[in-house]
Each structure stands twice: as structure tokens, then as C-alpha cells.
Amino acid sequence: MAHVNHTWIQTFILAGFNTSEALRPLAFLGILCVYLLTLAGNLFIIVLIKTDAGLSTPMYFFISVLSFLELWCVSTTVPTLLHTLLHGSVPISSAICFTQLYVFHSLGMTECYLLCVMALDRYLAICRPLHYHALMSTQVQQWLAGATWVAGFSGAVVPATLTAILPYCLKEVAHYFCDLAPLMQLACEDPGWLAQVHGAVIGVATGCNFVLILGLYGGILRTVLKLPSATSRAKAFSTCSSHMTVVALFYGSAFTVYVSSPGSRPEGTDKLIALVYALLTPFLNPIIYTLRNKEVKEAVRRATDRIRTLWVGLL
Template structure:
């Protein structure tokens, strides 16, 4: 096919989800509520960690960084989801589409790296307790957190730039945001080479971090099983349970979409799976990290008492 007659596509059309008139307002309101609660929950964690000195530990510092990331991550795609639910097929300028693609994947890969760093913290606390404070100083925490952002935004340049350089023959993006697979389906050329590059970059980012997390938790498990009392073992496992739940949710959905073969899934499945890691996981993270967390509950009480004392002052 001769592609010389094709020009740069000024806009794409996000098709979103196909809903009936009855379900459309319910889907919109439900998504809006989850979005608002997600923003509120993650902001709550950031403010709580910042205002309560008892939470000035490496673990809660990284949790607050994750919450900050989730604020941007969920805000990258949910506004376009809400727009498509309210108005149906929605145009999006090509520049905005590719920017959304880049930011979304940058934040996604940053989260992959950050989850790996968050597994390193309990590993050092349990396996290297005598050296923990030296190995996880404030400067080290800042360097580790900053490195995850640099690595994530650098790695995402490859798939985003390759996709943006493709010639496109069609405009309808079969998704509620601009993602790799639905955009490549609109290209006028064979994208198998691009897909291999995308799979390699994303696979290395997610796969290596997943292997790192599994290895670190293997070391944690070995160390915990050597603890003398059952109470000590239970406490150590409870420290890691929240992070392991978040890792399972994020990686299971991300691997399904970006590592497995797209042809093996029914049409439209990717949009539903994307809701898990793009909307549901950021919504659940504050709940997972605060539910049944005694330290957070005590911090909430302390902050509430301080606020009540301020309000009572004449």
C-alpha cells in the first residue's frame, strides 16, 4: 500500500464503552464517585504522613509517594473515561492523545519501579535490621524515589515516540483513552516490529521488577520463618501483606494486557482489564494501606485531637 497520500491525523475518536441510555448515567456517576474517593483517599494519606511525626518512616514515605503518583495516574485517564460515558464517542487531538499515552505509561512504569523499592524497605528492615537506618536514610529514600520517576519517564519515551511516528489510516480508538494496542491497530503499516519493541521495553520494566519483588519476598520469607515466636512471624507477615496485595492487583492486570498476546482475548476485554489497574487499583490502594493498620488509625486519632484542640481555642 502506498502511504504517501496519507497525512498526519489531526484528531482521534475515543469510542469508550457501549452503554444503554439507562446504564449511561449510572456508569458515569459510579465512575465519578470512585474518582473523587480515589483523589480524597490518596490526598488523605499524603497529608497524614506529612502531619504526623510517628509516620516519618521509610515505609510511609514510600506509601505517600505512591499516593502522589496515583493522583496523577488516575487523573490521566479517568477524565476521558467520564467524557466518553457522558457524551459517547469523543474526539481528542493527536498531540493530546500521544501526550496521554506517554504520561500514562510513564506513571505506570514508575509505579512498577516504586513497588520494587517498596519491597526493598521491609527486606532491609527484616533481613538487615542492624544496618537498616544507615541503608535507608532520608537521603537514600529521596534518591530511590526520584530514581523511580526518572526511570519510568525515560523508559516510556521508547513506546510513546515509536507509536507517535506511525502513519495512521483510521481515527476510531477502540478504548476510553489512548493506549498502545488500540492505536497501533489504526496504523497504515505493519506494526509487528513496533509491538516487539513495546513488549521488550514494557516486559523488561515490569518483568525485572517483578522478579526483584519475588526475590526480596523470598528473602523475607526465609528470615521470618527463622523467628522464634509465632507472634513475631505474624507481625512480620502483616507488615508485608498490604504491599503484596497491591503488587498482585497491579501486576496481574498489567501482565494480562501488555505481556500476553492480544489476539487471545475477546474484543473489548482490554478496556475492562484497564479499569482494574487504571481506576480500581488507585482507588483500593489507600484502603489496603490503611485498613487494619493500627499505626494509621492511631495517627488519625492524634491528628483529629490536635485539630479539635485548635478549633476549641477562642
């Protein structure tokens, strides 16, 4: 009988959100608008940094890499969410499901490493200003950015592979995309050992990076407090505030889902929290990095002037 129950599922069913028929079109339009604005905002950041000489610094290079990463993050899960909102519970092949699981976690772990690299950049800029440009050369920037992607996509291989080889007895995934915890709940066998492996791999990636970020900002804080004037302290803190906000959003939601016990939360809570780091954070990042940033505002003004001049010339 145990052998009969242990079957290989070829197709899963994504449950999505338990939304009433009347609210589905409104939810679909709302998510679609946020998705399109997220794509437009992050693309705008990338193009602006690439084309404006005033933003050719390591900090903005890493911001452009983050925006590129967010384009992939949001496009990995949101189309599936839109599909479930439009059609209700939808089937997804196991191959696509596990591919989505791998890519999503690869991008998430890449963002962990990238946020740590961005904190390192701010530490060197504030605490080692005389050696900053030598330490953060173009070659070093490119190497660090590439290393975050390699580390992220390598680290996610173990959790994704171990989840894919589990025997599954149930088909309905209580989520709007394929994630670790909802898939493990469908397994025929007790996945307790697998949860421990996932916790170790993801915990090392997120926890170590988070501790390192805290340490780097501790060093920044000590240096800034030693600055002679309030103006210089405020200027130093302003270059870090956007990054700290993004770190708080990303790690706050990720720790809630992947560190705490899933059974301790009401049903459906994980899906709402997932919206924060899978949709809301990529949407807010361009706003966070531009709203209070004078250099970006100046770059936007220069770009607007160039477009206006070009438009007048064409007329």
C-alpha cells in the same frame, strides 16, 4: 494507492464503552464518585504521613510517594473516561492523545520501579534490622524515590515516540484513553516490529522489577520463618501484606493487558482490565494501607483528636 492510504491523522476518536443511553448517567456518577474518593483518599494519606511524626519512617515515606503517583495516574485517564460516558465517542487531537499515552506509561513504569523499591525497604527492615536506618537514610529515600520517576519517564520515551511516528489510516480508538495496542491497530502498516519493541521495553521494566520483588520477598520469607515466636512472625508478615496485595493487583492486571496477546481476549476486555489498574488500584491503595495498619489507625486517631481540640477552641 499505498501513498494515498498512508495519511497523518490529526484527530482521533475515543470510542469509550458501549454503554446504553439509560445507563450512561449512572455509570458517569459511579465513576465520578470513585474518582473523587480516590483523590480524597490518596491526598489524605499524603497529608497524614507528612504531618504525623509517628509515621516518619521510610516505609510511610514511600507509601506517600505511591499515593502522590496514584493521584497522577488516576487523573491521566479518568477525566477522559468521564467525558466519553457523558458525550459518547469524543474527538481528541493527536498531540493530546500521544501525550496521554506517554504520561500514562511513564507513570505505570514509575510505579513498577517504586513497588520494587518498597519491597527493598521491607527486605532491609526485616532481614537487615541492625543496619536498616543507616542503609535507608533520608537522603537514600529521596534518591530512590527520584530515581523511580527518572527511570519511569525515561523508559516510556521509546514506546511513545515509536507509536507517535506511525502512519495512521483509521481514526477510532477502541478504548476510553490512548493506549499502545488500540493505537497500533489503527496503523496503515503492520506494526508487528513495533509490538516487539514495546514488549521488550515494557517487559524489561515490569518483568525485571517483578522478578526482583519475588526475590526480595523470598529472602523475607526465609528470614521470617526463622523467627522464634509466632507473634514476631505475624508482626513481620503484617508489614508486608499490604504491599503484596498492591503488587498482586497492579502486576496481575498489567501483565494481562501488556504481556498476553490482545487478539486472544474478547472485544472490550482490555477496557475492563484497564479500569482495574487505572482506577480500581489507585482507589483501593489507601484502603489497603490503612484498613489493617495499627500505626495509621493511631495516626488517624491523633489527627482526629487535634481537629476536635482545634474545633472546640474555635467555638
